[in-house]
Amino acid sequence: MQDISQGDMAMITASGILIGGRQTAMASKVKHARGGTSYETDVVAWAEGQAEALRAGRFDELDLENLAEEIADVSRREADALESHLETLVMHLLKWRYDPDHRSRSWEGTIRVARHKLAKLLRDSPSLRPRLPALLEDAYAAARIRAGVETGLPEETLPVPCPFTLGQITSDWLPED
Numbered sequence: 001m002q003d004i005s006q007g008d009m010a011m012i013t014a015s016g017i018l019i020g021g022r023q024t025a026m027a028s029k030v031k032h033a034r035g036g037t038s039y040e041t042d043v044v045a046w047a048e049g050q051a052e053a054l055r056a057g058r059f060d061e062l063d064l065e066n067l068a069e070e071i072a073d074v075s076r077r078e079a080d081a082l083e084s085h086l087e088t089l090v091m092h093l094l095k096w097r098y099d100p101d102h103r104s105r106s107w108e109g110t111i112r113v114a115r116h117k118l119a120k121l122l123r124d125s126p127s128l129r130p131r132l133p134a135l136l137e138d139a140y141a142a143a144r145i146r147a148g149v150e151t152g153l154p155e156e157t158l159p160v161p162c163p164f165t166l167g168q169i170t171s172d173w174l175p176e177d
Contacts, residue, residue, distance in 0.1 A: 037049055046066070079131060082118065082128055083138060085114050085118045085121065086140075087139040087142050088143075089110075089111060089118060090140055090143040090169060091143035092111045094158055095107060096108075097175035097176075099151040099153060132166055136169070137162075140161065144158045
């Protein structure tokens with residue numbers, strides 16, 4: 001174990017906060033002082049160490065600044081994943097409707113898997129459901145570009161705005177010719 005100098009201790013104490021009545025350092029300085037992995041070096045090892053310290057009630061080992069940032073990022077990552085699945089799904093629905101001569105089992109499989117992943121995300125994080133209309137708007141713009149490039153269809157063939165409702169997109173529905 002590495003010794004902490006008085007200067008380091010003063011910095012740690014000055015940047016500390018109280019958790020459960022105990023002073024806790026916010027910076028990764030404490031993690032380095034104890035020989036742990038820093039957030040900047042290996043985020044996975046850092047996260048596992050933080051989870052272990054939290055479960056064990058070792059609040060003085062927590063890197064609160066980066067923990068708070070990671071918690072805030074969870075929402076953004078989930079919304080990004082939802083938008084990505086929407087983009088893939090809508091792109092394939094566009095291809096299905098506007099390029100029927102090239103329909104394939106692969107397209108149908110992609111549609112079904114994207115719907116499954118979308119449903120799972122919404123089941124695991126139902127608070128994302130109200131964001132669907134805004135996420136669909138962004139996803140559609142990218143899906144339209146990708147569908148046009150992949151099919152070679154003229155841009156004006158693919159409508160603006162999205163021709164599908166959220167109900168159609170999230171159900172077992174497939175566009176007809």
